[in-house]
Each structure stands twice: as C-alpha cells, then as structure tokens.
Amino acid sequence: DTGVSQNPRHKITKRGQNVTFRCDPISEHNRLYWYRQTLGQGPEFLTYFQNEAQLEKSRLLSDRFSAERPKGSFSTLEIQRTEQGDSAMYLCASSETQSGSTDTQYFGPGTRLTVL
C-alpha cells in the first residue's frame, strides 16, 4: 500500500494559465475526493467521485475548474485561466465503501499552487 499520491507537489504559474493536477488513490479505493486548503484554514470540499462518476460538486468549484476520473482509478483536476485567488494547497483523498459506517478518507500530500 503506497498511499495516496499527488503530482506535482508544487506548481507555480502565471495568472491566466491553465494547470492540471493528478491524484492516484490507494489501489481499489472506489471513492475519490478533492479538497482545497488555504493558509490558516481547514480543507474545504470541492468534489467527489464514486468510481468514474462525479456525484457531488461544491459551490466552490467554479466553471474554471473541472475534474475527471475516466477509468475510476486516477483523477485529474484542471483549473483554467488561473487567478491569484486560486493559490492554495489542493488535497486529494480516497476511501473504500464501508457498509453501515462512514468511510475513512486517506489523504495525499497535496499539490501547492502559487499563481503569480
């Protein structure tokens, strides 16, 4: 079990550019989540996949954000036309279905985005 991995770990971009992040969940975890964490705050939910289906999106996820999980394994999060307000740590988590109980989510190390 290698845990949840995220790439890249750091990304610096200029305002207006597009960026894409990748998350590889723990193998055989059918659920995958994206969160955003700004400095001094707790993570905030962005979106959730069960297998390849995107089941939930937060109001935080503007039209410039899109997430995919095409084969139900890894996921990508793309931000188009980045803005300085997008600067944050983007966290990915995965879990497996647990009957009668709330899943335990395991988090990756995050991708830190800096928009200049």
Added chain:
Amino acid sequence: AQSVTQLDSHVSVSEGTPVLLRCNYSSSYSPSLFWYVQHPNKGLQLLLKYTSAATLVKGINGFEAEFKKSETSFHLTKPSAHMSDAAEYFCVVSVMWDTGRRALTFGSGTRLQVQP
C-alpha cells in the same frame, strides 16, 4: 447543515503535561466525527474516528477523544505531550446524506505547540 467549531486556534503546553484540544459540532443527523493531524509539509493523518460504537475513542500516538452528545462536543486529549505532537489538529464531521454525499467538513484547526 453540519459544522465544527474548534474553540482554540493555538494551544501551548509543556512536554509531559496533558493536552486538551476542544471541538464542538453541529449536525442535524447522527454524525461521524474524526480528528486529523497535519505536520508541516506532510499530508493529513487520521488520529481517530467516532461512529457511534463507543463514546470514548482511542487513537494513535496515545490520543483519545470522548463523544458527548449532550454537550455536542468531541474534545481530543492526551495524558502527556511529546515534542513530536507539535502540529495542526483538525476536528472533522461527516454525515451520510440520502444523496450519497460523504464529504468531510473540517474545523479551522488548532495549532499545538509543545515547549521543552
């Protein structure tokens, strides 16, 4: 709606003394509650999880938390602090909705400092 309030943004203790990190929750349904820890430049790590099986939950590294429904609290404690406990701690609530949403709602965090 669900939410958590972490009552202290910073807590400072001396090594070897008890730790108390306070958390109050709000939930319309029977909640699942978690404590996660985040060390600098590392991913979020699950400390412990409450899912109604027992009100006193034991976690890793000597931490435990007690669910008190009458007080809507889920405080985290440790009898004796260690220098390695210095980190950011997040109280987290999750509720299973009919829609299948399973996102976590994080508190704003408590930074624990441990003085030698």
